[in-house]
Structures are given as structure tokens and as C-alpha cells.
Amino acid sequence: MSGPVMRLDKFFSRSRVVELQGTTTDEALRELVKAVAGRSRDIDRESLLRTLIDRENTMTTYLGNGVALPHARVPGLRRFVFAVGRSRAGIPYDGITEPAKAHLILLLVAGENTRDYLSVLSSVARLFRDRDFVEGLVDAPDLNSFFERLSGGIGGLSTRPAQVRQNRMNRLIFRSAEKIARGTHCSAIAVFADTLTSAPDPGLSFKSIRTILVTRNAAETGIDASKYHSVVQVRSFSKRRLAQLRSFVLVSMTRGLIQFNDRICCIGGVADSDQFDMVTVVDVQREFQTLLVDQTDFLPPDVKPEVFERVLGIAMELAVEGREGRPVGCLFVLGDTAKVEKMSKPLVLNPFYGYKEEDRNILNPFMDETVKEFSSLDGAFIIRGDGVLVSSGSLIYAPDYLHSLPSGLGSRHAAAAAVSLGSQCISIVVSSSTGQVTVFRRGVLLPILEKGIGGNA
Numbered sequence: 001m002s003g004p005v006m007r008l009d010k011f012f013s014r015s016r017v018v019e020l021q022g023t024t025t026d027e028a029l030r031e032l033v034k035a036v037a038g039r040s041r042d043i044d045r046e047s048l049l050r051t052l053i054d055r056e057n058t059m060t061t062y063l064g065n066g067v068a069l070p071h072a073r074v075p076g077l078r079r080f081v082f083a084v085g086r087s088r089a090g091i092p093y094d095g096i097t098e099p100a101k102a103h104l105i106l107l108l109v110a111g112e113n114t115r116d117y118l119s120v121l122s123s124v125a126r127l128f129r130d131r132d133f134v135e136g137l138v139d140a141p142d143l144n145s146f147f148e149r150l151s152g153g154i155g156g157l158s159t160r161p162a163q164v165r166q167n168r169m170n171r172l173i174f175r176s177a178e179k180i181a182r183g184t185h186c187s188a189i190a191v192f193a194d195t196l197t198s199a200p201d202p203g204l205s206f207k208s209i210r211t212i213l214v215t216r217n218a219a220e221t222g223i224d225a226s227k228y229h230s231v232v233q234v235r236s237f238s239k240r241r242l243a244q245l246r247s248f249v250l251v252s253m254t255r256g257l258i259q260f261n262d263r264i265c266c267i268g269g270v271a272d273s274d275q276f277d278m279v280t281v282v283d284v285q286r287e288f289q290t291l292l293v294d295q296t297d298f299l300p301p302d303v304k305p306e307v308f309e310r311v312l313g314i315a316m317e318l319a320v321e322g323r324e325g326r327p328v329g330c331l332f333v334l335g336d337t338a339k340v341e342k343m344s345k346p347l348v349l350n351p352f353y354g355y356k357e358e359d360r361n362i363l364n365p366f367m368d369e370t371v372k373e374f375s376s377l378d379g380a381f382i383i384r385g386d387g388v389l390v391s392s393g394s395l396i397y398a399p400d401y402l403h404s405l406p407s408g409l410g411s412r413h414a415a416a417a418a419v420s421l422g423s424q425c426i427s428i429v430v431s432s433s434t435g436q437v438t439v440f441r442r443g444v445l446l447p448i449l450e451k452g453i454g455g456n457a
Helices: 025-037 045-058 117-127 131-138 143-154 168-183 245-255 284-292 305-321 337-342 367-374 411-422
Strands: 017-019 062-064 071-074 081-093 100-111 188-192 211-215 230-233 263-268 278-283 330-334 344-346 380-383 389-396 426-430 437-441 444-449
Touching (some): 017 143, 081 131, 081 143, 168 188, 168 263, 305 330, 305 426, 337 380
Parallel strands (some): 188 211, 188 263, 211 230
Antiparallel strands (some): 263 278
């Protein structure tokens, strides 16, 4: 499985970076097709151009922030190829909710059977949501400078200088944490890197203990992911210490980075403080036994770990941001779709019906805003384990199984608990009243994002 931050610089070339001369979307796409094809006989230019234009007419590839990411698969190609176009004036583009201007257009072309297509698409999309990074590219004085900045960002290296070097106390905390980890027989040390405003000092590392870096986005702080055994990307919405802990443990278990009987030594501090000030040891079995019920198969057998991560991320964003300034409550049911569909019925016409599976996959970065837009519909999102959105606005009527819930939880939570008991699925609820995100598995609940946003771990 691909990591959360991929090194994609080998797919970019200075020869495929152009200043766009056209003034329309079709003209810009034609220029980028010419750049991406070059002298290659593997790409039919006219066929590719028609595919791209047809996609734009069906579903915009505008990401926001002045960036568009058109993409297509072509027969015969065995690799990923990117072409990048810049327009200082901006190309008129169909936005998500209203017309927009694209100053950067990235064209991704891959073979029909190329693996990790959606993962690459998603990784690039995450990087280009960094406004500072985008503005740095748009303002680059020439294309050589543009490509240098682009290569730095794509390679996981920040173009922004480190603002603060970690001090003596941080080194002391790390030395103490290593002793604690060894003394308590921890299998790994987790460093919560959002404590820092820049990449960790090379001295803050461990040579003989497996190190997991926990961060909202490695590229934002210039972290070189290759320096660590694993990097887990979990967005935090709180300044509190170790606010990402529960999400980190669940995501790590789904990836096989953490086992049910592990102990993990965690190092953290207040977000963006540049000061580590807390070391804690987490016994996974003790802390999560109510959810896991002495079983290691937390994730349903047909659910891909990256799909669970993406759904959880969208749920947390909805909990914090709401929709158009208003709180939003919604339910995601993930996995065992054939059985779940027998426990549901549509409340509205299915907005995902008729689209290609690739275009309605939750891993597709263009689905984020679509899912958030449909979150206001009554009913649940039903999602296959491979990420394909089957429906939204579905009424769940699973048997109650005499299941009791804590006071204050309503019908949406009751439906989530019941369907997780009646099938091999996992359900995620966003509460409109409290902003809490709750995961249900086998009828057992675990709050991930606590009331008051972020909560203590």
C-alpha cells in the first residue's frame, strides 16, 4: 500500500512545464496535451484531448485555490506523466459551486492499468491545497524557478526556511522518551510532529526503535518521510496535546503498523509551539478494548485502510467546518455493502447513479466537495470497501438488537450502531449538535473527535 505522502518528483520534467498562452479551458488543455505527449507514440493526442474535455463537461476537476487537476487514463502507457501549466492572468474554469480562475493546471496521464492512480491523484491534490505553496509557484519569476519550487514541494521538501530550531529541552525529552520506551517494552515511538512549525531537527530521532511520525501533512513542514519508519497523516483540529491520538491508533492498526497488544510511547506538545513537553505510554489493548473486544480485526475484511482514512478525514472536516457556516450531521456506512443495502432504502434519487466507479470513488480528491455538498441530505452514505460511493440519502432500518446507547445520542447514532451489529461494516457518525465524530464497530462506539472540537486523547 502506498504511503500517505508519495515521492512523485520522478514523474515531473522541466520540459513539461509551460506558460499557458490560451485563454480558455479547451485551449489550455490542448497545450498541456502537447506537452505531456511530446514525441511519445504511446499517447493519441486527439483522443486524450477529447477525453479530458468530456470529463470537464461532466465533472469539473477544479480543486480550488486557483488550481485544477485534469486527469485521464490512456491505453498503452505504463507510467504516470505530469504536465504543468501556469497562467498568471488565470484561465476561466468551472468551479465547484461557481465560476473560478485557474492559475495552475496540472495534467496527470496514466496507463489504463497503472496501480495507485487514485493515491497519486490524492497525494498531489493534498499538496496543492497549501495556499502558500501555490502562491509561491504562481509568483515564481521564471519557469526554471517555478520548476525548482515545484520539485521541492513534490519531493516532500519545503521551499520555506525553517523558522525555529528545536532547543535543548526537546532533545532532553527525546532522550527521556527513548529510556521510557525501552523500560516499558514499547514496540514503537510516535512523534506528534504538529508540535513543530518546521521540519524536526535531524538530532531528534531514534536509531534502534521504530519511529512513527504523526502529522497533518508532511509536505507542509518540509518533513522528509524517508527519515522515519512510517508516516501517518492525521489532521488535527485542536491545539491540545496528542489530540490526534485516537485517530492515529485506529489508522495505524488498519495499516498493520500497530498491533492489538502493542505499547506505544508518544511524544507531543501544544500544536505549533515548537516545544515537546509530554511523554505518555499507550497500551493499545487497555485503551481500546471496548471497541476491539479482544479482536484484532477492527477493520471489516473488505474495507481498504486508505478508504477508512479518507472517510474518517471527511467526517472530521464536516464536524469542524459544517456546511455554509451551519452544523451538519451525517452517517457513513462503510463495507459489507450487499448486506447493508438489504437494511436500507432510498429517501431521494441516488445522486451517484450512472457515474463511472472511478469518478465516484471516495479516494478521488474531487469527491470531497461532492460528499460535503450531499451531506445535508437526510439519510446515510453507503460506501463500498474499495471506496466507491454507492448511494447517499439512504434510510437505514437495521434491527435494533436490543442495543442501548449513552444518553444524548439520537436516531442517527442508533442506526449506526444497529447496522454495525447487523453486518460486517463500520459506521461513522457526525453529530450536528455537538460536533462529535463517533466510530461504530459491532455496535461498540468510540468517540474520535470529542465535544468541543479535538478533545483530549
